Amino acid sequence: xxxxxxxxxxxxxxxxxxxxxxxxxxxxxxxxxxxxxxxxxxxxxxxxxxxxxxxxxxxxxxxxxxxxxxxxxxxxxxxxxxxxxxxxxxxxxxxxxxxxxxxxxxxxxx
Amino acid sequence: xxxxxxxxxxxxxxxxxxxxxxxxxxxxxxxxxxxxxxxxxxxxxxxxxxxxxxxxxxxxxxxxxxxxxxxxxxxxxxxxxxxxxxxxxxxxxxxxxxxxxxxxxxxxxxxxxxxxx
Numbered sequence: 575x576x577x578x579x580x581x582x583x584x585x586x587x588x589x590x591x592x593x594x595x596x597x598x599x600x601x602x603x604x605x606x607x608x609x610x611x612x613x614x615x616x617x618x619x620x621x622x623x624x625x626x627x628x629x630x631x632x633x634x635x636x637x638x639x640x641x642x643x644x645x646x647x648x649x650x651x652x653x654x655x656x657x658x659x660x661x662x663x664x665x666x667x668x669x670x671x672x673x674x675x676x677x678x679x680x681x682x683x684x
Numbered sequence: 685x686x687x688x689x690x691x692x693x694x695x696x697x698x699x700x701x702x703x704x705x706x707x708x709x710x711x712x713x714x715x716x717x718x719x720x721x722x723x724x725x726x727x728x729x730x731x732x733x734x735x736x737x738x739x740x741x742x743x744x745x746x747x748x749x750x751x752x753x754x755x756x757x758x759x760x761x762x763x764x765x766x767x768x769x770x771x772x773x774x775x776x777x778x779x780x781x782x783x784x785x786x787x788x789x790x791x792x793x794x795x796x797x798x799x800x801x
Contacts, residue, residue: 612727615795616794617688617775617792617793617794618775618777618792620790620791661726661727670732670739670740671732672717672777672790674719674727674728674729675726676726677726
């Protein structure tokens with residue numbers, strides 16, 4: 575499984591756009607990039623997944639450069655309820671389990 | 685379509701007692717995973733099971749911990765002779781597929797918070 579590196583914590587303010595970058599230098603050709611969100615006292619929740627370029631859904635956007643060695647999760651106009659831990663994961667169909675890193679603790683301030 | 689159900693939500697045990705944590709996967713999901721999360725820490729993989737089979741238990745402590753996923757009924761994570769260091773949140777996830785490459789394939793429960801006093 576490719577190792578990922580992401581900031582330990584970030585602070586932002588309500589209404590701002592938040593970008594969390596994840597490095598995965600050893601990503602394999604058939605690996606996907608997946609982001610999960612975990613609120614306090616809850617289990618992780620899938621946010622978005624991509625392979626290359628850009629993916630957008632109702633929650634977030636995921637930007638992946640051509641070399642795929644990093645990715646950026648973009649949360650538009652955050653609110654207090656976006657305060658959570660965000661995990662970047664890299665893996666493919668050959669991986670039989672998800673391995674979590676430490677994640678990024680995002681704290682949204684009023 | 686109920687999600688992954690874990691019970692109990694909170695469990696208090698005295699040192700030396702046994703703890704049993706239950707996980708009912710989503711309907712149609714045949715893969716179950718258990719994770720442990722210590723306070724202010726990330727999630728640590730413990731074990732991966734399919735019905736009646738333990739596929740990968742590389743994250744399970746060698747002693748006192750066991751897991752099963754019987755043909756009928758929920759998956760059970762069992763901790764014998766609990767110690768204070770076992771206090772943590774235990775999360776279960778289920779998936780219909782093998783492989784992380786499937787989008788939205790893993791669904792997590794709300795966890796069981798075990799407190800050992």
